[in-house]
Amino acid sequence: MEPYNTAALYDRIAQWWQIQHQDSLYGIAQLERAIEFTAKRNAAIDIGCGSSGRFIKILSQHGFLAEGLDISREMIDLAKQLHPEITFYREDICCWLPEKLYSLISAWDSTFHLPLNMQEPVIKKLCDALEAGGVVLFTCGGGHTSAEISGSFQGQDFEYSTLGVDAFLRILSEHQCTCRHLEYDQFPENHVYIIAQKTS
Numbered sequence: 001m002e003p004y005n006t007a008a009l010y011d012r013i014a015q016w017w018q019i020q021h022q023d024s025l026y027g028i029a030q031l032e033r034a035i036e037f038t039a040k041r042n043a044a045i046d047i048g049c050g051s052s053g054r055f056i057k058i059l060s061q062h063g064f065l066a067e068g069l070d071i072s073r074e075m076i077d078l079a080k081q082l083h084p085e086i087t088f089y090r091e092d093i094c095c096w097l098p099e100k101l102y103s104l105i106s107a108w109d110s111t112f113h114l115p116l117n118m119q120e121p122v123i124k125k126l127c128d129a130l131e132a133g134g135v136v137l138f139t140c141g142g143g144h145t146s147a148e149i150s151g152s153f154q155g156q157d158f159e160y161s162t163l164g165v166d167a168f169l170r171i172l173s174e175h176q177c178t179c180r181h182l183e184y185d186q187f188p189e190n191h192v193y194i195i196a197q198k199t200s
């Protein structure tokens, strides 16, 4: 599915997402783990931040200058209402051109929606946007090989893709990032989160 079609689906559930996830702890322990690896607390960005800004709130509490990026206009508009002091970008991560380097980049349950052929360029882009010692946290489908699947969520038919865990690890290593943590955090679900750090 093309990113702008994914955005249209998220526009429809943005309000629900904000109410449901404003105080949700989903992914927060994993974000805290990623934060522990950071050497510096300069800029941070949450890719596919959604409407609650919940990761941004934690990043700000830890002293990062946090920003958010999302392709869904509704998600971004609602997030801005809750966090008027934060810089938000309404952009497709595939087209985003980072203007600075980040100490931390999170992409929780967002890049798994990318078309398969955009997985590698986007993960490369996230690695390249890290400062030395910077940390990236992202989730992906944890199969051995690449796959594309669809699934219904809140009445919307979403699509997902993965390169497989080995390919993600290869891309990270080819772009000067070392895997610090990889976990099937919802086993037996095929959901994986990866924390990697740019070599200093």
Ligand SMILES: C[S@@+](CC[C@H](N)C(=O)[O-])C[C@H]1O[C@@H](n2cnc3c(N)ncnc32)[C@H](O)[C@@H]1O
Residues within 6 Å of the ligand: 003, 006, 007, 010, 021, 027, 047, 048, 049, 050, 051, 052, 054, 069, 070, 071, 072, 075, 091, 092, 093, 094, 107, 108, 109, 110, 111, 113, 114
């Ligand atoms: C499952 S939600 C997760 C939201 C947030 N990370 C959270 O955990 O609360 C996925 C988010 O990724 C965003 N997203 C999907 N594809 C994207 C893309 N190509 N560029 C930027 N954001 C995208 C969606 O609009 C949606 O807000």
